[in-house]
Amino acid sequence: ISARSVLASPGDVESRLRRAGPDAPALREKKVLIAGVGALGGQVAVSLACSGVGEIQLHDNDDLRSVNLVRHVAPDYLVGFRKTTGVRVLVEGSAPWCQVTEKSALPLGPESVRDIVKGFDLVVDCTGTFAASLAVGVACQLEGVPLLAAALYRSGNVFRIRRQAEGDLPLAMRGEPEFPSIPAGDDAGFSGFLELGCTAPIHNAPPAHVTRAAADTSLAALDLLTGRLILPEETVTVLTPLDVPPFDKLGTLAFPAPASEGERSHD
Numbered sequence: 001i002s003a004r005s006v007l008a009s010p011g012d013v014e015s016r017l018r019r020a021g022p023d024a025p026a027l028r029e030k031k032v033l034i035a036g037v038g039a040l041g042g043q044v045a046v047s048l049a050c051s052g053v054g055e056i057q058l059h060d061n062d063d064l065r066s067v068n069l070v071r072h073v074a075p076d077y078l079v080g081f082r083k084t085t086g087v088r089v090l091v092e093g094s095a096p097w098c099q100v101t102e103k104s105a106l107p108l109g110p111e112s113v114r115d116i117v118k119g120f121d122l123v124v125d126c127t128g129t130f131a132a133s134l135a136v137g138v139a140c141q142l143e144g145v146p147l148l149a150a151a152l153y154r155s156g157n158v159f160r161i162r163r164q165a166e167g168d169l170p171l172a173m174r175g176e177p178e179f180p181s182i183p184a185g186d187d188a189g190f191s192g193f194l195e196l197g198c199t200a201p202i203h204n205a206p207p208a209h210v211t212r213a214a215a216d217t218s219l220a221a222l223d224l225l226t227g228r229l230i231l232p233e234e235t236v237t238v239l240t241p242l243d244v245p246p247f248d249k250l251g252t253l254a255f256p257a258p259a260s261e262g263e264r265s266h267d
Helices: 013-017 039-050 066-070 083-094 110-117 130-143 207-225 261-266
Strands: 031-035 055-059 099-103 122-125 147-153 158-164 234-238 251-255
Touching: 031 039, 039 055, 039 083, 039 122, 039 147, 039 207, 055 083, 083 099, 110 130, 122 130, 122 207, 130 147, 130 158, 147 207, 158 207, 207 234
Parallel strands: 031 055, 031 122, 055 099, 122 147
Antiparallel strands: 147 158, 158 234, 234 251
């Protein structure tokens, strides 16, 4: 048995909120739905809650497993519980002002999803699956609910964040050349196996790459929730260069690409 002294400090909600940043008072009135609470979605949920968001609804069917602990925010003592439960426990401990609701994964029919997303200030799609993202995108478009869709590609070497808000081109209508596709590589599709109990192919994205994607997704969400809207409709961040332009250089690309000086002068 040992004892040590700990410097006393305020633990009330208002004292904690002072550490949440200047947007916290406005964010307390916001409701966010997060679809997919794996490595990416879990970090986004905790980040938004700690930034001041007052209500978050989590949608996921997967249970937390020991192998998930490498990248997931939930602690090891919650292995066997739903991933949504792991995230809820973390939020309740760090951001007690945020009310967290756990739900099962969203259905794949846009009309069914439309009833669920109604009334939210933002939906964040971190499912990383085409069918789920398509249903969420169409449902949010029909209901007029702002949407962010974030996913990692090429074993985490690239990630994309797409915004669908008022004035943005709907996700279902985006294509070449304004919104170039991320080229498929040898890792396209299944990366070796589909882990028992998991609904998406396992990829080997490094934890630091997932954390970077989660941080940028959270920033895009705050940009939208605060109404600043200074970020582009769509960004692709290259963490390891690919062999196909324009993804062959490190950095973040914005789409649609900004007009050049000559084009702006001509307009």
